[in-house]
Amino acid sequence: MISRPCLLAVLGVALLVGACADRSRPPSAPTSRATTTSASMPVDPAATGRAHALVIQATSCWLGGLWSDALGEREDARTAGIIKRCLEVVQAVGDTSRVSYYPLRALDAETVGHIAEHVRAVAATDENDAPHAAELASLLTRIADASRESMHARRAADELKAGYDSSLSVEDRRAAKLAAAPPLRASRGLAELLAYRGPYEADARSIGLLMVVDRMEIARGLPKHLKIYAVEGAFSDVFGVSAPPLSEDAAQPIPTGTWLAYLTRVAGAAGHPVPPEARNPQNREPFAWSGALEGLADRLRGLHADPALERVADAVTRRLDHEAKGVRAAFDALAPEMR
Numbered sequence: 633m634i635s636r637p638c639l640l641a642v643l644g645v646a647l648l649v650g651a652c653a654d655r656s657r658p659p660s661a662p663t664s665r666a667t668t669t670s671a672s673m674p675v676d677p678a679a680t681g682r683a684h685a686l687v688i689q690a691t692s693c694w695l696g697g698l699w700s701d702a703l704g705e706r707e708d709a710r711t712a713g714i715i716k717r718c719l720e721v722v723q724a725v726g727d728t729s730r731v732s733y734y735p736l737r738a739l740d741a742e743t744v745g746h747i748a749e750h751v752r753a754v755a756a757t758d759e760n761d762a763p764h765a766a767e768l769a770s771l772l773t774r775i776a777d778a779s780r781e782s783m784h785a786r787r788a789a790d791e792l793k794a795g796y797d798s799s800l801s802v803e804d805r806r807a808a809k810l811a812a813a814p815p816l817r818a819s820r821g822l823a824e825l826l827a828y829r830g831p832y833e834a835d836a837r838s839i840g841l842l843m844v845v846d847r848m849e850i851a852r853g854l855p856k857h858l859k860i861y862a863v864e865g866a867f868s869d870v871f872g873v874s875a876p877p878l879s880e881d882a883a884q885p886i887p888t889g890t891w892l893a894y895l896t897r898v899a900g901a902a903g904h905p906v907p908p909e910a911r912n913p914q915n916r917e918p919f920a921w922s923g924a925l926e927g928l929a930d931r932l933r934g935l936h937a938d939p940a941l942e943r944v945a946d947a948v949t950r951r952l953d954h955e956a957k958g959v960r961a962a963f964d965a966l967a968p969e970m971r
Contacts, residue, residue, distance in 0.1 A: 683755035687772045693718035694779035702947035716841040725750045739780040777821030789850045806883040813882035819865025838937040858893040871901040895920040902927020922956040
């Protein structure tokens with residue numbers, strides 16, 4: 633955990649990075665791992681070195697709270713952990729005039745470009761990463777693009793949820809929905825990350841699937857029209873299920889049952905269909921929701937990604953498995969006439 637003086641320094645002046653970062657951690661040792669495609673066809677494994685380690689460091693910064701939650705960090709430790717991981721990236725690049733804490737967290741395009749250049753340069757001097765220098769730089773950019781989409785989508789959803797109450801006029805509610813729609817729908821970066829094929833496919837796939845889990849968290853509590861907007865791209869890319877036709881007017885209510893029918897189709901495609909004994913829509917939706925999440929957990933299992941990514945993915949899959957068991961237990965406790 634970062635000491636309080638260092639934490640204050642980070643928040644005030646990015647040039648104090650060297651004093652706050654953990655200098656005792658040795659460079660990552662090269663590792664070799666086999667990867668598989670979504671069709672379980674083998675891909676040539678890539679031994680990894682310092683440039684690849686920097687890509688994973690940057691990912692741990694950009695995944696922010698999701699990474700922290702998976703590590704069990706809470707409250708002050710959560711904030712300190714995020715800052716520490718981001719500072720490690722700044723220190724690794726070693727040029728605080730071009731890469732500093734706040735632009736890094738904000739996924740500033742120029743900052744990301746400079747880190748990608750650094751990844752390429754480091755890879756060129758590392759025997760393990762040198763054959764894939766350009767590919768590592770490209771992978772970093774894909775991760776950043778998808779992370780930026782997630783950041784904007786979460787911000788839009790949080791702003792809508794925070795200000796969406798009975799005190800708003802009809803016009804203000806409509807304006808809020810229309811403003812939130814574009815960032816919630818944006819998913820091209822995520823699609824390109826999930827579509828990556830090559831020696832780092834397991835890493836790209838794992839990161840993309842973690843972002844889809846985050847997308848579902850972002851969708852919680854949104855109006856149903858916007859809920860579909862938040863997940864439609866991800867569900868299409870991962871499960872091959874297209875969203876139902878909707879009005880392009882994000883403030884337009886959708887027909888009753890549209891969201892549940894869509895989510896039910898997704899759960900079926902994910903391999904965890906809603907059980908037929910769940911007849912009440914109030915019981916079907918939790919099954920459909922947990923079914924989609926369990927489908928993501930299934931796809932995260934056994935990817936053989938970078939060890940740090942595997943630890944995060946394992947923690948997330950355990951949480952999703954626990955939630956699915958909770959849904960089943962709550963349903964089983966209901967009287968038959970309530971099901």
